[in-house]
Amino acid sequence: MLRQIIASLIFASSACIALHGQASPTAERLALIQIGGGLNIVSPDYNPGTIKGYSVYGSFDFSRHFGIEGDVHRATVITPTDIAESSYLLGPRFVITRGRFHPYGKALLGLGTFTFQPVYVNSSSSSSTHKIYAFGGGLDINVKRHLNVRAIDVEYQGWPSFGASGLTPLGITVGAAYKF
Numbered sequence: 001m002l003r004q005i006i007a008s009l010i011f012a013s014s015a016c017i018a019l020h021g022q023a024s025p026t027a028e029r030l031a032l033i034q035i036g037g038g039l040n041i042v043s044p045d046y047n048p049g050t051i052k053g054y055s056v057y058g059s060f061d062f063s064r065h066f067g068i069e070g071d072v073h074r075a076t077v078i079t080p081t082d083i084a085e086s087s088y089l090l091g092p093r094f095v096i097t098r099g100r101f102h103p104y105g106k107a108l109l110g111l112g113t114f115t116f117q118p119v120y121v122n123s124s125s126s127s128s129t130h131k132i133y134a135f136g137g138g139l140d141i142n143v144k145r146h147l148n149v150r151a152i153d154v155e156y157q158g159w160p161s162f163g164a165s166g167l168t169p170l171g172i173t174v175g176a177a178y179k180f
Contacts, residue, residue, distance in 0.1 A: 038175020
């Protein structure tokens, strides 16, 4: 009788291992939404130096690794060379989650506005709008249940229709987001 019980236990435990007897997690998130803002520094590739401003961004990750992101960059606050750049971008992103760290890459399309700000009191500003693209990536860090810190976001933008040779600004953003 004891041999039959021991044999049954060995058979049952080996069957559980063979059949992956652990239950799958039942509570997984369906989607992750975050909305945030930050400060950005842009190297405009038009004049030497940098221009500074702010960004608003949002992302919707519809699976563990894939989602979409929208960015609005307004480099219009500190403009020592009297030029400003604004961009409005949307596109896919790829995320890798490692604990509370979320590195990501993105490819975005949208519109960019380049503005020559008035230098003299009587002069007026002029601006032009262009189709643009951007490639970038960064790192979001989950610091609280509903708070992500965007430790860094780097974006290489291409403005192919700007002038004869185009424009290729590089932007860096840091910020924070509320996570739903």
